[in-house]
Amino acid sequence: MSNLQVNVAGVAFKNPVITASGCYGFGRDYEDMYPLSRLGGVSLKGMTYAERLGNPPPRIAETPSGMLNSVGLQNPGVEHFLAEDLPYLEKQDTVLIANIAGSTVEDYCRLAERLSETSIDMMELNISCPNVKEGGVAFGTSCQSAESIVRQVRKYCKKPLMVKLSPNVTDIVSIAQAVEAQGADAVSLINTLLGMRIDIESRRPILRNNVGGLSGPAVFPVAVRMVWQVANNVKIPVVGMGGIEKWQDAIEMMMAGASAIQMGAALFYDPMAPIKVIEGMDQWLDSHGVKNVADIVGTVRPW
Numbered sequence: 001m002s003n004l005q006v007n008v009a010g011v012a013f014k015n016p017v018i019t020a021s022g023c024y025g026f027g028r029d030y031e032d033m034y035p036l037s038r039l040g041g042v043s044l045k046g047m048t049y050a051e052r053l054g055n056p057p058p059r060i061a062e063t064p065s066g067m068l069n070s071v072g073l074q075n076p077g078v079e080h081f082l083a084e085d086l087p088y089l090e091k092q093d094t095v096l097i098a099n100i101a102g103s104t105v106e107d108y109c110r111l112a113e114r115l116s117e118t119s120i121d122m123m124e125l126n127i128s129c130p131n132v133k134e135g136g137v138a139f140g141t142s143c144q145s146a147e148s149i150v151r152q153v154r155k156y157c158k159k160p161l162m163v164k165l166s167p168n169v170t171d172i173v174s175i176a177q178a179v180e181a182q183g184a185d186a187v188s189l190i191n192t193l194l195g196m197r198i199d200i201e202s203r204r205p206i207l208r209n210n211v212g213g214l215s216g217p218a219v220f221p222v223a224v225r226m227v228w229q230v231a232n233n234v235k236i237p238v239v240g241m242g243g244i245e246k247w248q249d250a251i252e253m254m255m256a257g258a259s260a261i262q263m264g265a266a267l268f269y270d271p272m273a274p275i276k277v278i279e280g281m282d283q284w285l286d287s288h289g290v291k292n293v294a295d296i297v298g299t300v301r302p303w
């Protein structure tokens with residue numbers, strides 16, 4: 001067996017496979033299938049300080065090799081999470097990543113401060129949700145706004161801080177560098193790509209929010225390209241995600257420069273996908289004589 005352990009921003013993961021925010025809830029739905037302790041980590045559903053009901057339905061649409069979502073950060077709020085979900089998650093022996101969001105910088109700061117007092121291992125600053133009118137991606141699409149929010153949240157966040165980046169920008173490298181300069185300990189990418197579908201009979205958008213975020217295998221090559229570009233231009237670790245469904249995809253993403261990977265949309269059609277990825281990676285590493293999974297990070301040899 002190869003050593004699957006990785007370290008991201010000082011946090012030790014038993015393997016590089018993390019379930020992506022918004023696709024795994026707070027973990028309980030999966031406990032009958034496998035112990036959560038099999039996973040490297042869990043990035044929890046995007047959380048805000050106060051409860052949010054999210055956007056009106058329909059908020060999911062199928063697309064070729066993917067899906068659009070416009071959930072709108074539905075979540076029960078931090079106090080409910082701390083009372084009802086964290087006690088369960090603390091017993092699962094996996095890395096817990098709180099994905100934090102808000103409408104204002106102040107919202108993000110007080111949430112980061114509150115979660116800093118808890119057993120959460122890491123925070124993932126969500127400045128890339130495309131489905132909310134205030135906050136979300138609005139903070140993540142210019143260097144100035146990304147820098148400003150990371151600088152503020154950094155003062156309140158006493159845990160390793162990973163910033164989740166949006167692909168809906170012209171130059172993701174400059175955003176990654178901007179957040180690195182303000183003290184981000186890692187970046188994760190990519191969040192969803194803004195998309196739209198239309199029902200041709202009603203001539204109405206399928207999503208009630210008109211537009212939504214595209215994820216799934218359709219976005220995988222875009223994600224690999226962006227991870228490769230960012231990893232070559234920052235010093236902090238990169239966590240790669242976007243359309244990973246098979247172990248081969250996870251290895252490819254790590255070769256592009258990701259120190260760990262997240263899996264999202266695949267969970268909806270194969271809840272066992274993360275376990276298959278962990279097992280498949282292990283076999284591939286063994287058969288190629290690679291002792292540590294970390295040794296493949298960034299090993300792509302560009303022409």
Ligand code: SIN
Pocket residue numbers: 022046069070071072073074126128129130131132191192213
């Ligand atoms: C959502 O809840 O709308 C999705 C979250 C995200 O894209 O970050």
